[in-house]
Amino acid sequence: MANTSNFLTKNKSIVLYGLFLAALLFLLKWLELRFMIMNHAFEIYAGSIAVLFTALGIWLALKLTKPKTILIEKEVFTERGTFILNEKELIRLNISKRELEVLKLMSEGLSNQEIALKLFVSLNTIKTHNARLFEKLEVKRRTQAIETAKKLSIIP
Amino acid sequence: MANTSNFLTKNKSIVLYGLFLAALLFLLKWLELRFMIMNHAFEIYAGSIAVLFTALGIWLALKLTKPKTILIEKEVFTERGTFILNEKELIRLNISKRELEVLKLMSEGLSNQEIALKLFVSLNTIKTHNARLFEKLEVKRRTQAIETAKKLSIIP
DNA sequence: CTAATCCTCATACTTTAGGGTGATTTTTAA
């Protein structure tokens, strides 16, 4: 059932086109009879088909063309000193709140020991946070971490 | 040559009859074909029109409609203004060219060893420069030196 | 409930950074 449904959904246009053709066949047969009687209906018939299928072609083209996606990077200038946290990057890099906190203090020039005291945790804890941060930011040193984080607007 | 001519003359009627039969067979076959085509000519004609005008419709749609585009605007925040080196501070703090050079590389996240290699000097030389820099900037660590220097517009 | 994160901490070890001291060689400016 799921497969059928899926098939129908995916090939909706093709199915519709098929149904339309079937309907046309019936119409043809019916018109054939009429043709016997009305000799000059042929031009009208041909014209109708032309118009109908032109419309069908247009509809198909509009339905089936994939819209192009154009990414426009709009540059927004900010005043000096205006920091806007890039939350998308935080999510992308999977950086936790605590790690960000450590990163900030690190960028302010605090030593690991000072950060530990400020956050009421042990020095080892800060070191662990650092290691995780360096991993996530793909850097090797705190100075690089600060540089990268600033570029990504993770810290001011 | 004489033989052939003789044969044709003697059996003229038979040959003609044979030829006529052959012609008739051809005619029959041709009529049969024509009959078949005549029977279905209408459908073929209609089908041709349908296909042709479907194509025409598609072509029209693609030609005459603007290409479907979805614009995705991404805001990129850029800080207004460029970096202007604060020479007064450099003079005030009495920081030499070489020291500034080291400071810059330091802020880019390079280790002392990397800076030494880049500037073709020994690791000890870089350490000496650092010590002088920290003294002049009145800081204790490289991270603080970077912070302070950025605030003073000594480095970007 | 439970699997997955997150935060925490420890131990042991290596590497890098920084402090102190002293010295030599360029460069620069009076």
Add this chain to the structure above:
DNA sequence: TTAAAAATCACCCTAAAGTATGAGGATTAG
């Protein structure tokens, strides 16, 4: 030219940073 500043380097030592591994408690999403 000559003293001052700048740049270079060495050695020794300590402090801080970073790596690796393991592990327990708290929180949270499925």
